[in-house]
Amino acid sequence: MSALSGILRKENSGLRTRLLVHGAGIILMAAVFWVFISAVEVLRIESRESDKEIQKYLNLNKIDFGDPLDRTLFREALDIFYNGQTQRNDSVLTAIDNLRQRQFSDPDYKTGEKQSGLTWNMVKRLSGMFLQFIAVYGIVLIIIYLLAQRIAVYRFIKMKQHRESYLTQALDLINNARANQLGLISWSVVRKSVFLFMKALVKGMLLMLLFSPAYVIAYAVKTTIDTSSILFMILLGIISNGVLIHTANKFFTFLVAESRKGYVQTAVVKNLHASYEWNAPEGIPLRTLLNIKHGFRSHVFQPIFFNARFQFIPALKEHASFLVTGLIIIEMALNIQGHFCYELLQQILYKQYDIAAVIIFCIFLTVKATEIAIDIWEHKEKRKYGY
Amino acid sequence: MATKTFTGNSWLSILASKKDLPWLTIWIAGLGVLWIWDALFLNAPAFARLQIAFLNSLFTGVMVVLFSLVLGWFVGVSLHMLEHSKSKVGFAVISFVTDILRSIPQIITVLIGYVVLTILLHNGIIRSSFVQMLWIAGIIAIAVFLEVADTIRQRIDYFRTLDFVDAMLCCGIKERRIINVEILWKNSRSHMLHKLIAIFGISIFLQCSIDFIISVGLSTDVSLINFPMTLGNLLANVDSKQDILALSNLFTEPGYLPVIFVRHLQGLSVAFCIVFSLLCIYMIANGFVRRHKLA
Amino acid sequence: MNERKYNIRISSEGRELVAIDDFRLAKSAITVLLGESGIGKSLILLAIAGLIDPDELDVQIDGKPYAAYLRSQEAIDIRRNGFFVFQEPSSHLNPLATLRAQLREGSLAKTHDEERILRKLWQNSTSSDIESILDVYPKPYRPSGGEKQRILAAMAFKKMAASAELEDSTFIFDEPTGNLDNRLRNEFLDLLIENFRDRTATIVLITHDYSIISRFASTYPAVSMRILYRELMLERGKLHLRDFLPGEYLSWLEKRNAAVRTAKKTETILRLHPDIEIFGRTLSISRDKEGCNLEPLVIRKGAVTYLKAPSGTGKTTIVKLMMGLIKPEKMLMELGSAVYTEKTNRNAWARGVWGKQMTMVFQHADESLNQNSKVKDVFSGLPIAGPMNERTIANSISELFEEEPSRDFLNTKVKYLSGGQKQRLNLLRSLILHTDILILDEPLNGLDFASAAKVITKIEMKLQSGIGVLVISHNEEIFDTLVAADDIYYLHSWSPNCTMPDTSKR
Known part of the structure; x- marks a missing residue:
């Protein structure tokens, strides 16, 4: 009230x-x-x-x-x-x-039983599936929100430390290597560059995992892991379909944009800490990645982080919608019986379009409810800062 | 700590300075290597299917980009014009409709489009693969074009906050020209191109996902073989699924790795094609942002 | 005088932005740095202050990479003991922290004198007024640009007070008075001199406001020996610093003041009734400073009308509503035989006014021009009868530029021009039109002295052709030489004690 x-x-x-x-x-x-x-x-x-x-x-x-x-x-x-x-x-x-x-x-x-569209039994069955869908969605959304910020902050700080990618380092090493009298590059350069290429390869594999559609990952591990379990679905929801990497990238983009704003220069002339080295006296302690909300006091990164987070809230809407897309794909493509979106596909297959419509409406309501919650959250944050 | 970038004017330094080009090169090279490998080790019918699937997916993706651009430009500019017109009814109606469209997950929009497509196929209204691909591109564009429309509106709104528009209006320059030429054409091409690259990536993802989903079946009368061959379609093929399932063997039998690259090539090639393309497109889009300082 | 000479090169992705061999910074003195905007003044001083992000620009100081300079004791001292007041106050304040928090952040937390400084900068305001401002989270529209600028200046003065005992510290003020009216500007200058007089700070004041010269000359003759005027200029494509003699400006001004100015009773083109309501505020126009005798604002053929008001009163708002760009709650304007009110549709301006009867030059050339257009394309789409070929464009440009522009110049993108060149193009785009009225909002923004003088001459030529001009400008000292006393109007927030004019004719 x-x-x-x-x-x-x-x-x-x-x-x-x-x-x-x-x-x-x-x-x-x-x-x-x-x-x-x-x-x-x-x-x-x-x-x-x-x-x-x-x-x-x-x-x-x-x-x-x-x-x-x-x-x-x-x-x-x-x-x-x-x-x-x-x-x-x-x-x-x-x-x-x-x-x-x-x-x-x-x-x-x-089947011999006369299914006549939207019966009470069907509604009860759908309700259970819908609640399960919402629970998985809620958990994945929260984890992605928290994880994406940390990944973005880590990437931003690494960028500020001017670390080139492993691939760039390897290519640079080869490019700048001086050949000996026999026209050969020294063994240490070869070893270092191979090591860097290996690191780049592992990083690339991890990235490919994050970009893999859920069904590719699920089929690759299907005979080893129970792919129809809720836990696996949550894990898949987080790491697959590029949801996590895109959400983290959005936050990273906000961090970069904010870091170019004038108030950062004002913070520098006010002598706030400005080093981005891990654990340096005026730098950033690595443990702050666990406590990003309070970890950057007296550092110019604090206003950057808060301003980026402020803009990230409304942007969550589109990511939430994309996450729902991802979860639908997981449920449908993996043929997980008894799941909400698999049921949608089954109902379309058997031309029970009224039941399919109810399922689609429920999914629409889920996205709408998320949008409403984010709008209220954004409004509260804005009021806090005098907008 | 390695802090140095490429020195001198080598081709490496030129590539690195462009930021998005290295990833475009990696993408093309990666696909090239895959093509050579498949030409050597994949059986001829599967290789032919893979090539057709790739080209069809590419064509559909490009068409999604084109349709999204046209739709997005039209809706974005219309919304802006209607917002500043005397009557706000048109603006309210279009915003309301787009607001609803935004709340429907993209895959659901595409799924509904596919249901309609299966009905059209079943009734023999659509027959040619080309028209089917255009239809698929059209429905994916409906699911994603709002991103272009939003970019267009953001760009116009940004210039509205400056004196840019007012200063030109006061000099008697027509509003139509200010928006379409001065703002969108001269000042927003990079932003739009970046958005279109991202849309291309999303369209590949949605295409593959929906094709994989419909392998479960959308209709008892229409099945995968009624649809044009795409990467998702080929991945949903039983042989490909078996190939991907074979990856599980690696957990218990790592020595199986070399065999995979020869014996399970169809599924693996399709999956690699999809995942590698998604990764590279993302990297190209990111590099583009950095090169043009769009963030 | 002890001077530090710098050789500075700044480039971005291979394109040279600034290259100067002899930038001199006088120690323990105030350097007033003049020169047209966008020529590189701010960039040079940002580089010296160690505030350029090496990821964004390639910088070399004295032939060494910027990273080496940033590690030098000199750069460390400037950052630790000095301060930089940036010219864009809005973007240089954190929108998610109150002004109070920002005023006490970092090294400013340890310093005192905050109240004294704020009282001086907010003269005539009560403690509670100042307190209420400090509780605000800065937004684009609140507090005003002038208030934000004073908050940034207050930060610098706090740091200055804290480092009073230090042998040398460097304070750079980039256009610190750009958003202040003359009264507030003078308060700022008083505080600056007060803090500078008994110590050894190095101060750089970047400005386009030439009237500061008169102010220093007339008010602080005792410290004039420690005030240097220098102008950064581009000659034959090369940047260099020259000493600017205050006499150049003062004698020009004296000569203009000597001319007799009488109001010409020519035909009235526009009449704006003085009771205006907009954004819930009532604005009024008078000929007296106090605002008790309200009178319609009149623009006449061949004459300049000058509208004055303190910063933030709404001068730009008034001209924007005259141009039909914003919708007031109440207004009445007669333009020729047509009447425009709050009910008039925006299309009426689009059809008959914009580019035909009236045109307006906005104050920020950077925002008004399309930075991605070529110079020659700035004139595309204008409602001009007859073709605008390269020849006619070149002829027009030569009127405000030193020489006839080359084909290369016409094909240069606007973003690569200096701020002064942009401002001249901005003016030319409107001057080329054949309108009855020309509205100029801060037309001398970003111009060096020579260009400003040229613009004044061009305006006088336009007047002779019968055009009516309305001017808004902080450069009162200069525009007072162009306008007759009868053509000066003052804008006020409406006071209930004054007599409103008879508007029953409406």
Whole structure:
């Protein structure tokens, strides 16, 4: 209640407008899906009625619709009863064929139990799967948020230390190596450059792992690890599909942009610490990577970090949406039965479009809820800093 | 500590100074090495499939980039114009629609597009692979074009905060020209190109993912063989999946490593092609940002 | 006088930005560094202060790599004991820390005298006013540019007070008065001299405000021996530092002041009624400084109208609403036979005013021009009858430049020009139009003395062709020589004690 009255206050009008837009979006989508689900239901009822009519023909004794002779006899009988209505009689025959085919392929007929779209049982089943999906999503999002900042800070500090990549170092070493009288490069240069190339290779492999789509990683370890476990899914959600590396890169971009701003120069002339060497007297202790929020006091990096973090909050929205994409891919591509998005694929496969629509709406709600939470968080941060 | 960069005017120093070019070179070289290896060790039909899959994915990716550029430019500029017009209705409607589109995960948009595509295929409305690829590119573009539209709006908004637009307006220069020529063409080409490189990467990722997903099946009437051969499609192929599964052997039997590069080449080549391309495109985009100081 | 001579080279990705062999810095003196903007003054002093990021630019000082200079005792001392006040106050304050926190950060935490310094810089303000400003998180719109500039100056003065006992310390002020009106500028200069008089600090004051020369000459003759005027200039493509004789400027000014200026009663082109409401504020216009006799602002053919006001009052806002760029809550403007009010649609300005009846030169040439355009393309898209070929463009450019521009110059991108060249192009783009009215917002920004004099002459020529000019400028000393007393107006926040003019005609 107090949160609601807070939102209604005048200074929160910007947030209120955004929440209204989110709310309107949810209502509109709910209406669209409701119309769609209703339409699917109407079509299903119509189809059942029509199936009943056709079933009458299929129930006729002594006619095998797979037998060409029986089919011809049946067609001639139709022509006698409905003389001159060739088109109608063709349609009846096509409808009979379709129904027969569906009786082979449709799960409704195959399993023997009549699945009739969105039943209460289905809703209960979907709810459990949805809760599990949200739990995995929430955990992965939080871990990525924390991990991405640390990776970005580490990369930024390494950049400030002017360390070239291993590959660049290796190439530079070879490029600058002086050949001896025999025209050969010294053994130590060869050894060093091979070592650097190896390090570059390992780093490259790790990077490739972070860019690998989830299904590539999962299939590569499928016979060794239980890929349908929740823990593996969380791990895959974090490291695969490039989500972590892209999120870290976004934060890194903000750090670089902030480090070029004028207030950093002002901090330098105010004699705040400006060295980026690990554990140097005026540098940055390595352990601060564990405590990045409070670890950079008296250092010019502190305002850089806080300003980057401030801008990172709204940017989280697009990363959260991409993370949902990643999780959907994991659930779908790995055929993990009993998972929310795999269920979506199954429902599409069996043309249960109303259930598929409900699942898509739930996914839409998940993204919307994240956007709303981030908007409120951003608004609170802005108010804290007098915006 | 190594703090020195390439010295002199060697080709290395030229490459290093461009920042994005080394990764473009690595990408092309890596794919080249893979091509030679496959030409030597991969069986001819699989090699032909791999080449077609790569070219099809490349073509679709390029088309996604083109469609996104056109859509993004149109929506971005329209939103800006409508925001500053007398009536705000058009602006409210388009922003509302884009806001909803933004909240639908990209893969869901693409999936819905594929469901429609399977219906069109089933009904025989679409037949040619070329049209299918254009359709796929179109639906992926719908999922990603907002990134271009956002970049365009950010660029225009940035110049609006300066005296740039007002100063030109006061001199009688038309607003249309200020936005399209002075801001977007003359001042935002690097930003857009960077965004398009990133979109190319996303489109490869989405294409492969959706093709892999539909190997599970979107329709009982339409299967993988109805779709054009792409990297994702080829990866979802049973043979490729078996090849990737073989990687698990390395955990228990490291000596199996050399065998993998010869015996399980189809799956491995496709997976390498996808992952390596995603990595290189990311690096090219990052290098581009550094070279043009976009961050 | 003890001087340190520097040889400085600064380049970016192979392109030379600054190269000077004889940059001299006088120790224990105030150097007023003049010269058109963008010529390299700030960059040179940033390099000397050790504040350039070696990752961004390649710097060599005295033939040695910058890294070596940064490790030298000289650079360490400048950073440890001195201060640099940057010219862009907005971007040089951390938006996520209060001004109070920023004023007491790092080495400033140990120093005292904060209250004295702030009281001096915020003269006439109460302690609570100052306290309330210190609690603000700086944003682009709050506090004002002038207040931010004074906060940065206060940091420098705090450091100066702390290092009073040191033998030498270097303080660099880059355009420290750019956002201050004359009164506040004088307070700043008083504080500077007060802190400098009894000690041995090295102070550099980068400025385009030539009226500082008159101020120093008239108010502080006792320290004038320790004040040097130097001008950085580009001659035949080579940068060098020359001594600037204050007499050059003072005698030019004297000559202009000697001419008789009388208001010409020519035809009125524009009349802006003095009661204006915008952004919830009421602004008014008068001919008296106190603002009690409100009168419409009038622009007449062949005459200059000068609008004056303290910093932050809203001079630029007023001209922007005259140009239809921002929407006021209340206004009435008569332009020829047309009437423009708060209800007038922006399209009306687009159709009939912009580039046709009126044009405006904005104060920041860097923002107003397309940096990625070629010089000749700056004139593309203008509503001018007849073709604008390279020949006509070159002719126009030569009016404000030293010589006829070469083809290379016409094909140079604007971003590679000096700030002064940009400002002249910025002026030319509007001067080339055949409008009835020309509005100039700080037209002498970034110009050296020679260019400023040229611009004044060009404005006088334009006046002869019958154009009406409205000027906003901090350079009162210069523009007072161009305008008759009757054509000077003052902008105020509306005071309820004054009589509002009869606006019943509306």
